[in-house]
Every structure is written in structure tokens, then in C-alpha cells.
Amino acid sequence: MGVVLCSPTNGRPLVPRGPQLLSDGERLWPVVEGIAYLRTKEELRRAVVEALQADREGQALRLLLADQDRFSPTSPPDTAALNTLLGAGQELTLRRAMALLNFGPVADYFTYRWSSPTFVGGLRLLELSVPNRGGRVVEYACGIGHFLRELESMGVRTVGVDIVWAKLWLARRFMGVTGTLICGDVETGTVVGPAERCTVLCHDALYFFEHKQSALDNMRRVAAGGRVAVGHVHTRLDQHRVGFAETLAVYRQLTPGTIEDDRSYGTAWFTAGLPTAATQHSSAVAWMEGDPLPTAEQLHFGPALSDLQQNPLLALGEVRWPTRGWQREYQEDAAHIGPYALTDLVADPLVQQLTTGSRQVGDLCEQERLSLYRRQALLNLPPRW
């Protein structure tokens, strides 16, 4: 079944008005490079629509690439950076593109997302909530599409929604995400019609939302009786000061689901176990709403070997930390995963064979591939990482 896009202002299904415009009967909404812009920023919406109506798609693209969210720690990219970004050829990497977009520390987060314990915690949450046959996932606050990429490599159909248009553009251009991508604010509306029962994911984002109840109601509507999986939600115990983190007691009022300690999802990824209940000391929590999925029907991540690359942070006997800030955050998140941390991984004999070059990724057998993927020694990096 196709994806129905909905107006964020009057909720009506959007209908095409030419190749790059959608109408809700009251307003026109722009679509550039196949990605609809459905944020309720009236001035920007109008400027992009006018640029498209005047056949100035390049201008529309630049306006959208410079749009940010309220928590962006850096200023928007300037004209010179956007010219370089759009003038570059196939040699442009994801990392350089994010530098040109002036993502600042957000670029480090996305560049090394695959190595984070919270990323595999999110994958475990998905394993427990997405059926291994015929599933569809709608991810709200999808960023540049790390989870979408991983899901698609397992044959799952996806829809990604984020409030920052440029992130979705990166998802399409660099992360190889093929599902529908929509720029929208989940606190304001669903932007996707509830077409079929699906799993809705929201990971490492709910604490950013000022209006959590309406965001959750929107996600439940889109799940249409399917599961809603919410991961890595900071509590007030976390040092992370951005957004609107709440206490465990407040999160308990927001969901009928059992609230788990988010860190236990990271551990559960490595041990193929189950998460454990949140406590008063949990600095981040997670939950799943909807019927538990029988074990035999659960997804089990393990992309094909041809998609996997050696983790660039692993060097001979040491971790190549990208920045001090990233290292600090990693070490806080990895405190609970014990022997599964990158610092232990570099001592693994098989990893040492890869880092010295005495074995190549392509030489691995099926069992080695799966084991190294589950331990974050092999990552599903995009070709132009």
C-alpha cells in the first residue's frame, strides 16, 4: 500500500498539483528531489513554493538545505558552502557534505552513530518490535536514516520523517535510503496517513519534544494498531541539557508500556537477551507499546557481507577516537556493556587479523561475519561514508 501524505495544518490528504507541489485545498506544499517539506514555517513554505513556481529549483533546494531545527548548535550553511556542496561530484563524502552543511558536533554524532551502544540498543528495540516478514516501519525523527538503512538492508519497507529537510536529503543521497522521506514536525501532526498496521519508531528524540503527549498520540495513530517503539529517552538524570527531558514518573504517565532502562537494550543486543525494567537511577529509558512479538517472528539484523566494512575506529590494539567529546559520550554510554566495548574489541584475535591486514573482510565466513557485525567490528557504512 502506498504512503499517504497529510497536511500539517488542516490534516487533509495531500494531492499533487504538478510535479513538485502538493495541495491540501488551502495551501501548496513543496516537494524537492522527491522529499516533501511539510513544516508549518509559513514564510519558508511560501518562498520555496514561489521558487518552484518560477522554475528556480536550485533556489528552492538551497532554501531547504539551510533550514534547521530549534536546537541546532550551529548557524545555517552560507552561500559559498552550499555552492561547493551542490557543485561537487561523486567524490563528495557524507562527512564532507555534513561539514559543508555546518552540522558541527551533530556531524560527529551521525558519522560515528554505527559505533554507539545506543545505536545497537535501538536495533535491539527494533528486533523486538518489527516482524521478520512483510513489516513496515515509520520512523519519526529519523535523522539521516541510520535505522532506515539497516531496516532496508533486511528487506523492511520504511518511511522516514524528520524536522530537518537537509538530513533527509543526506539520507537519500548518501545513505541509500529508498523509502518515502518527509520533512515534518511530529509534535504538530502525523504528516503520514495511517494506511496500514506498522511499527512506529522514535529513537534518541522524544526528550527533545516539548509536546510529548501529542507526538505520542500522532505516532499511535500512524501505527494503526501496530507497535510503537520509543528508545533512548533521556531522563532528568542525564547530563544532556538540550530539550525537555522528564522524570521517570512523568514518562510512566505518558505510556501504557513497561518502561525499561535504555542501557539494557544495548546489552541485550550483544547477549541476544531482553531489556530490564527502568529504575530511579536510569538516565535514559525506552518502551514498546503493543502486543509483544513472538520470538520466532522477530527480525534478526545481519546484513549481507557485501554491505559491510571494517569499523574505521578500530586500529591495531587501540581505538581511534574521533574527538574528545565523542570519546567522552561513548565511554559514558559504554560503561554498562563491559566486554563489548570498543576498547575490548581491539584485543579480539579476529579483529587484530583485520586491523593488521592479514585477513580481509571478504575472506570471512558467515559465522564470523555475523559475530563481527553484532560486535560492531563490521558496520553497514554507505559507500560514500
Ligand SMILES: C[S@@+](CC[C@H](N)C(=O)[O-])C[C@H]1O[C@@H](n2cnc3c(N)ncnc32)[C@H](O)[C@@H]1O
Ligand atoms: C539525536 S537525533 C536522532 C536521530 C535518529 N533517530 C537516531 O537515533 O540515529 C534527533 C533527531 O530528532 C529530530 N527532531 C527533533 N525534533 C523533532 C520533531 N519535533 N519532529 C521530527 N523530528 C524531530 C532532529 O532533527 C534529529 O534528527
